[in-house]
Amino acid sequence: MSAHIKPIDRIIFGDNQFFGINHMSQDKAQERAERFANLENVMAVYDHAIDAGIEAIMLNANDRARGICDAFRANPAKYGHLKWYPSIPYPHKYAAMVNDKGMVGAVQEILFNKGAKSALGKMARGASAVMTLDAVKLMKMLIDEEMAIYDGLDVRCVFLQNIITDLMLGYDVPDPFIAYCEYIRERYGAWPGLITQNLPFLRAKLRGWGIEGVVICASVNKIGYLMSPGVTEYEADLAANDGAKYPVMAMSTLASGAVPAPVAYDYINRLNIQSIVFGASSPGNIKQTVSLISPTQLQSEAAE
């Protein structure tokens, strides 16, 4: 792990609330998508979060992210101190491309959409390009393309979306994980991050492959929602985890609203978890959540 990498923030403000994502209710998701179609409404929520003491932001590289990042860059006096935790890629962009053009067509589109003279275009030129294609090189170029929108922001950790992490995890191939982590450290001076719905499985694989110094972001909640294989395995795995090697960032702590915040964070605060990402849109909910998260792990009742 590079010495220049700083510890991750305890509380991170997430973005699902802005983009019509709600695992529990599509109606609620739609309602929010309408409200946050307006950038001013998005920035107003960020301002509430900053008022509540938030200093770190997780933002997915979706088609709205550039406008949001521009708004933050435009006011360095107000926002310059913020620390950024981007997640890449925006999976729906690639899914739509595959829908339209098929897998190979999508890869060609990615390679050529910047024009034949771009780095990607050069790489793709020639009849044998497909056979000699260096997937690692391609991945680095795609990362740079996704990361361009965060240019000039203080990036602390770059997360790979769970759809990609978990898909690759099933293939049981270490190369892309090793290459991703090395590249994020070298190129961005940031922690590599992996979002997953399979925390124990991922951590076991990373240990086996000798990959350390990775932030793992995973759903952690009292009822086991989006936690494979289950709560018991997560609790055991977290208890055994070295948070310096694999800092854990909990997401979905409220299980999409199924667990009341005080109960949810009473549970989270007692686990060996280094960081928590949450999303909320009302000033009251944001303040309440910040106040409920303890600065460090509390002793569990069993240990007292």
Added chain:
Amino acid sequence: MADTGTAELKLGIIGAGRMGITHYSIANAHEAACVTSVADPSKLVTAMLGKYAKIATYKDYKGLLKGEELDGVLVCTPPAFNPDILDALLERRIATFCEKPYVLDAATGARLAREFEAAGIVNQVGYVNRWNDMFTKAKAFVEESLLGTPLRFRSEMFSPTIIRDVGDAGWRAAHSNGGGAVFEMASHAIDLIAYFFGAPDRVGGTSLSKVYSKQVEDVVSTSLFYDQGPRAGLTGTMYVNWSDASFRKPTNKFEVFGSGGKLLVDQHGMKVHLAKPSERHGLKEGWNQLYITDVASSVPFYVRGIEYTAQLYDFIAAVREGKAVRCTFADAAANLRVIEQIFADDAANHNRAGVAA
């Protein structure tokens, strides 16, 4: 079929598109199974898989079946290719998971279903909604007569799949490839109906419309009727639109109205309205809301949703332990019969309109 009692199951994948690569990841993570080989015409795909995953790759299914000893195969090719592939798997007596809609005509579908069953070969189709926890719960409610006698249903599906003119290049642009909203999307909405009630006997009042596509339909609506059997008298409607940009991802909505109440369910939640409370189900008179977190099961490994893992683990359990299959070739063939009725009804309606004009 190889002895599958204790050894790791060897699986092959035919067609490494979006579903093929998803199934690969899920199946390969199973502690008692591994993917040993992939067949795909794309050199890009096979070169990558050979180089990084270090598995055997083939340009087509013939090479794969010749070169590999397999306990099971996942068929994820466009459905027009499937009859030949499924016949080859039948000949080699290999357990088969086939992506929906399985094949493109009911007669071929029914023949293959009969022959796989007669040969005692595991056969499953990937109508994944049958493994969604919400739909499974709703089906159980209906079967336990929570709503009394079901009288009407409504099966809807929306997606932003074709939201601009993408030309005629892709395989989705022609029925002969399995393109169009009926094969691609309505098949899911039809299968949900069949999952709840069995396949309907006939359809009527069908209308297929184009929004962006040139050769195939983008919007589908029809009514479906049960004339015989335990569901005689049950009627419902289906509305499917794959050109609806207001939906972020494919969404199924299902509604059942019965003599004792009604339910509205989608992949994420369910509302139940009851005339009388049900102590057995813990539901009160009037409206009840169930969230996915109330019913969600857990799977050992998660990639795209619990249901994707659950269906493949069921397939592996069917091969290893003879566990019953939740969606057989015969189920998918029955859906194809409904699909053919929909096309025929739409054509007849056009003819009538032509005569009237």
